[in-house]
Amino acid sequence: MNDLISILVVVIIMSDFLLLAAGSLRAAVRIIGFQGLALGVLPLCAHQNGLTLRLVAIAILVIILKAVVFPRLLLRSLRESGAPRTITFFVGPVSSLLLGIFVLGSSLWWGYLLPLPERSPYTLAVPMVFFTIVTGLLLLVSRRQALMQVIGYLALENGIYAFGVFFAQSESMLIELGILLDVFVGVFIMGIMVFHISREFDNIESSQLSTLRDWFRGSRRPAGGGGTLR
């Protein structure tokens, strides 16, 4: 069993690197779907008190949502928006990869230092969780398209979910269902928003969304003014 877990953990880490390196939106959606699949299988292997019906149900639900529904939803809003399919960057793929290697290295280092609640046999689990969360945050801030921000949010959520699988299995079914439902609705609404953004601006770059701010008053429209004078 432990071998299988190690393989899954490595697969998830690899998919994080692929996400950081991805150049096309379509590929990024596929990768996040693949990561969702690996995550879905994870609770089947990483159980502590035997394989219960509850874990199987969770696994099936997660696989359906993260590996099938989310990618289809995102691919659909990508198709309908008719926007360019290549990712545009604030921080390029090479620098992202280098950053990723640095983050993974440092999380390997302090993953051993962290006092874990249960003496866990999965030494790579904590670095994987941390690396996936940071990957998500990095994608959120360093990619220009709204769709990539949704994918970043999903990666962040995947990392948190993985932590739950490894270290917080005491929660009851209802809560997990609620969490899944919230994430599902969240991605659903975000998908709709991506569609609206693309229709409003002819592309899905969230960097277009920069009218509202208080910091740099010089480049800002006069607050609320103008309309009545024009």
Added chain:
Amino acid sequence: MILLVVIVPVLASLAAMAVRHTRARRALLILVATAHAALTAGAWVVRPEPALGGWMQLDALGLIFLSIISALFLAAAVYAAAYLAREQVGTRQDFEESFLFVNEPEAVFVGCLLLFLGTMSLVTVSHNFGMLWVAIEATTLSSAPLIYFHRHHRSLEATWKYLLICSVGIALALLGTFFLASAASASPERGIPLVLGELLAHSGALDLPWLKVAFLFMLVGYGTKMGLAPLHSWLPDAHSEAPSVVSALLSGALLNCAFLGILRIGQVLNAAGAAEFGQGLLLVFGVISVVFATVFIVSQLDFKRMLAYSSIEHMGIMAIGVGVGGLGTFGSLLHAVNHSLTKAMLFLVAGNILARYRTKSTKLVNGVLAELPGSGVLWMAGLLAITGTPPFGLFQSELTILRAAFGSGRYVVAVLLLLALVAIFVAMAAIMTRMLYGQAREGSAPSPGEAAAAVVPPAVLCMAVLILGLYLPPALNGLLREAANLLDVRL
């Protein structure tokens, strides 16, 4: 009974989306708001029994916040019904940039409004940390379509920021919830469920380092939603672009829900004997928020954004109150009540001004007192109330928090707070009086008289704040004390 406050609005929201008839839908909105208020009032008389095996409970703390939500929603529902009747159907012109846009379908708006009420009520009765998380995230999701009521690029931007920043913040809070589970499972008594009562009963057994990390993550996560600086960046945009009635609910009710999330984990932290840790963090975030808000209020040119920054200020004051502890906790809860009533009232009045002048610029609005006498008087009363002028309720609560801060020897915090309050008073008074006085605009049509539904709800809220400043009803006083005791055993 306890289930009803959640189920009724949720079912009604489904009904509202299905109903074809516009008037019936608006009537449903007011009806549900009234029913919800009646249920809440009933909870004051007889505290409802816990449900779902203790997962849903209404304690004093929850009841305070539930009452705020219920009262504000009733006022907002009456206002919203009139607002929706006033809104033009079909394509219309934006008054800032002159492009054309349409509104969201009204069925979606009313449905989401009711769903928003249901999810916020769920936050106040959740005693399980997992369910609390689900409920707070659900408030984000149900309110996002409300902000995107006017379908144009500015509100789209505001909604996107709101959705993304709050979702990421809430995701961090989920991580915090898992850390809390770790703290519970690392204890000698394994497998303490994440129910508040159980955690408090076994607080000595919780693993302290994990609990502290859990608090930190939940503070950052829920703090993002509460609007604590520097995590507040979604707040001014969402509040300025949403319809005023939604801004009123966001500011008066939603921010409090996130605050309640922080208070819940604070309860566990206090019981486990790490109160100092939590209080220190709350003080830091509180002071940063107040200072941040001051800077942006002073230079503000948009009156809805000014109110939004004022919300950040007051959230900071509430965080400081709990951070000081003791009497400050009591003051903070009282402040939550006062601030919600006042801010909701101000946003509703701002909606009236916006509808009349068709601009959010503080420079272009003049002579409100002459053009809109009712709203003008309320705007002035709101200005006095929100800046903590006696005899309004906020004066009492701010004074309580300041006294507690001085009493506990936190002089730096107290002096900073005092300076910020003075600066904000001067800035807001300058902005708002400029809007109030002066000539009515040239060539403006004589005021057609203000609709009762646009003036009465804010007027009632205003009266409530005034009364709270002069006389604190014993029932409310008792409830606030009970809630403060839950948080802080030293009181």
